Amino acid sequence: MITPSTSRKLLLTLLGWSVALVIAFPVIWMVLTSLKSETEAISRVPHLFTHVSLNNYVAVQEQAKYLRFAWNSVVVSFGSTLLALLLGIPAAYAMAFMPTRRTRGTLLWMLSTKMMPSVGVLVPVYLLFRDTGLLDTRTGLLLVDALGILPVVIWMLYTFFKEVPREVLEAGRMDGAGPLREVYNLLLPLSMPGIVSTSLLAVILTWNEAFWSLTLTTSRAAPLTAFIASFSSPEGLFYAKLSAASTMAIAPILVLGWASQKQLVRGLTFGAVK
Amino acid sequence: MATVDLQQLRKSYNSTEIIKGIDLTVRDQELTVFVGPSGCGKSTLLRMIAGLEEITSGELRIDGQRVNDVPAAKRGLALVFQSYALYPHMTVAENMSFSLKLAGVRRAEREAKVMEAARILHLEPLLDRKPKDLSGGQRQRVAIGRAIVRHPRVFLFDEPLSNLDAALRVRMRQELTKLHRELKATMIYVTHDQVEAMTMADRIVVLQAGVVEQVGTPMELYRSPRNLFVAGFIGSPRMNFLTATVTSVSETGMAMTLTDGTTIHAPLPASALGIGDTITLGIRPEHISLGVEGSIGAQVNLVEHLGSESYVSLQANSGEVLTVRVSGESKIDPEETVRLALDTDFLHLFDATGQRIS
Numbered sequence: 178m179i180t181p182s183t184s185r186k187l188l189l190t191l192l193g194w195s196v197a198l199v200i201a202f203p204v205i206w207m208v209l210t211s212l213k214s215e216t217e218a219i220s221r222v223p224h225l226f227t228h229v230s231l232n233n234y235v236a237v238q239e240q241a242k243y244l245r246f247a248w249n250s251v252v253v254s255f256g257s258t259l260l261a262l263l264l265g266i267p268a269a270y271a272m273a274f275m276p277t278r279r280t281r282g283t284l285l286w287m288l289s290t291k292m293m294p295s296v297g298v299l300v301p302v303y304l305l306f307r308d309t310g311l312l313d314t315r316t317g318l319l320l321v322d323a324l325g326i327l328p329v330v331i332w333m334l335y336t337f338f339k340e341v342p343r344e345v346l347e348a349g350r351m352d353g354a355g356p357l358r359e360v361y362n363l364l365l366p367l368s369m370p371g372i373v374s375t376s377l378l379a380v381i382l383t384w385n386e387a388f389w390s391l392t393l394t395t396s397r398a399a400p401l402t403a404f405i406a407s408f409s410s411p412e413g414l415f416y417a418k419l420s421a422a423s424t425m426a427i428a429p430i431l432v433l434g435w436a437s438q439k440q441l442v443r444g445l446t447f448g449a450v451k
Numbered sequence: 452m453a454t455v456d457l458q459q460l461r462k463s464y465n466s467t468e469i470i471k472g473i474d475l476t477v478r479d480q481e482l483t484v485f486v487g488p489s490g491c492g493k494s495t496l497l498r499m500i501a502g503l504e505e506i507t508s509g510e511l512r513i514d515g516q517r518v519n520d521v522p523a524a525k526r527g528l529a530l531v532f533q534s535y536a537l538y539p540h541m542t543v544a545e546n547m548s549f550s551l552k553l554a555g556v557r558r559a560e561r562e563a564k565v566m567e568a569a570r571i572l573h574l575e576p577l578l579d580r581k582p583k584d585l586s587g588g589q590r591q592r593v594a595i596g597r598a599i600v601r602h603p604r605v606f607l608f609d610e611p612l613s614n615l616d617a618a619l620r621v622r623m624r625q626e627l628t629k630l631h632r633e634l635k636a637t638m639i640y641v642t643h644d645q646v647e648a649m650t651m652a653d654r655i656v657v658l659q660a661g662v663v664e665q666v667g668t669p670m671e672l673y674r675s676p677r678n679l680f681v682a683g684f685i686g687s688p689r690m691n692f693l694t695a696t697v698t699s700v701s702e703t704g705m706a707m708t709l710t711d712g713t714t715i716h717a718p719l720p721a722s723a724l725g726i727g728d729t730i731t732l733g734i735r736p737e738h739i740s741l742g743v744e745g746s747i748g749a750q751v752n753l754v755e756h757l758g759s760e761s762y763v764s765l766q767a768n769s770g771e772v773l774t775v776r777v778s779g780e781s782k783i784d785p786e787e788t789v790r791l792a793l794d795t796d797f798l799h800l801f802d803a804t805g806q807r808i809s
Contacts, residue, residue: 352601
């Protein structure tokens with residue numbers, strides 16, 4: 178028998194799946210398109226699985242060197258995440274455990290910088306990069322991505338660190354631990370789940386970062402976002418190939434996100450459901 | 452082991468002064484208890500000694516050496532926290548040996564010291580467990596063990612028993628007293644529980660609103676409280692207070708009248724008192740006898756039976772609520788009208804400012 182509570186559950190489940198489908202539809206459609214021929218891809222009447230082939234993937238790999246772009250993406254996203262963590266951990270530690278009157282304001286100010294469109298600082302950053310020889314270098318992109326992600330990293334770490342009981346760190350201090358030991362032996366192990374989810378989010382955000390990749394790199398240091406953009410050519414868009422390229426670009430991060438969804442959800446909903 | 456000297460120690464947060472110029476010496480091998488109500492500054496004072504709170508002004512000396520600017524890690528003190536503050540990701544053994552590891556002590560020596568502390572605290576079977584697998588009492592013992600292995604100059608305890616249930620608290624209290632005797636260590640113990648203070652302390656420091664009200668042995672404080680606050684704070688149930696007016700003063704004694712007109716004679720010299728002065732008369736529950744005779748009339752409100760003894764709460768004719776300790780065998784009913792006789796040898800007198808009249 179269907180009770181009001183089971184029908185309510187059923188309705189919610191259906192609603193959940195519908196929303197998920199709407200959100201995932203572009204990605205699903207992109208994967209499907211990547212398996213079609215160019216003619217089918219632009220057909221007015223959508224086709225599902227008529228001539229499934231991996232030809233587009235082969236063509237994309239021949240046309241542009243996927244692995245080189247992918248390697249740049251790996252170096253830049255993991256490198257910038259590492260750098261952001263190295264800078265963010267001491268900053269968040271100080272803000273969480275040694276707050277001053279200005280800590281809250283500083284945190285809000287840092288976050289407010291994320292509200293400014295990146296293009297607002299394009300000219301000075303570009304000129305800086307040009308004069309320091311950082312244009313089209315992985316180091317340059319890594320630096321700018323790390324600084325871009327830093328406010329988010331500090332905010333997340335700050336929230337996670339606030340959950341660590343202050344007394345545990347004080348006990349460490351009484352046991353003879355200096356600040357470095359305190360962070361390394363106590364704070365980091367105790368907030369490892371938070372650090373992992375912060376890192377995952379940072380990797381995903383920097384992997385998907387397109388603005389600086391497209392403006393500061395051309396070939397040598399170009400990551401996968403530039404790889405996708407390179408499929409938009411003056412001759413027009415090749416939807417099937419573009420879809421194949423996009424699928425290849427997001428596949429690694431999609432797998433990473435899927436494998437670590439538990440950590441990610443905890444990280445993203447942190448504070449809200451504490 | 453060590454002495455701890457506090458000279459005009461002060462602590463302020465912005466413009467609010469929490470600790471208001473404390474002078475105190477904690478003697479070598481002594482168990483000193485800081486006691487006072489919530490918010491009196493006792494934990495802040497302990498944390499200042501530990502090095503976890505900055506000292507705004509004044510001097511803190513350990514064994515004569517000024518340590519105001521020495522970081523907590525280098526003061527050589529051990530602190531047992533109210534919340535235990537164990538390292539959740541380490542085993543009991545790792546928790547206890549962490550400080551030794553930081554100090555660069557060799558593994559074999561570390562293990563020997565941990566085993567020795569574990570033996571004293573009966574923690575041997577728990578050494579491989581994580582804190583989450585321990586009961587409250589066991590966690591507290593690990594926290595104490597962590598302090599013991601370091602052989603600190605001074606042990607500091609911040610309300611270490613307040614998270615334990617009543618029975619365990621009594622047992623741990625006894626264990627800590629025994630431990631103090633065994634280790635012959637200087638210990639500073641903070642509590643809001645005056646029973647803990649009375650039972651454990653060599654000397655008690657009573658604090659209120661950031662000021663030391665009195666320092667003395669438990670019995671000194673019990674017998675001769677310096678002011679109304681200490682008189683009311685030390686002793687359970689608390690001391691009874693009656694407002695009285697001095698009606699006559701002589702070399703042999705004095706007479707006072709309660710608000711209902713009852714006259715009480717006290718054989719106390721009261722040179723500083725004059726006729727007409729309003730004073731507060733204090734008397735402990737065990738120094739009032741209850742019967743058909745006595746100078747004060749009262750009505751029984753409530754009788755609390757503890758078995759061997761009972762506490763009778765009464766409303767005196769003068770309006771004050773009093774508590775009297777009687778034998779557990781006494782048959783007293785609520786609403787009963789009784790007479791109270793005060794043992795005037797044990798009267799405490801306080802002037803209008805609340806200071807003891809000796």
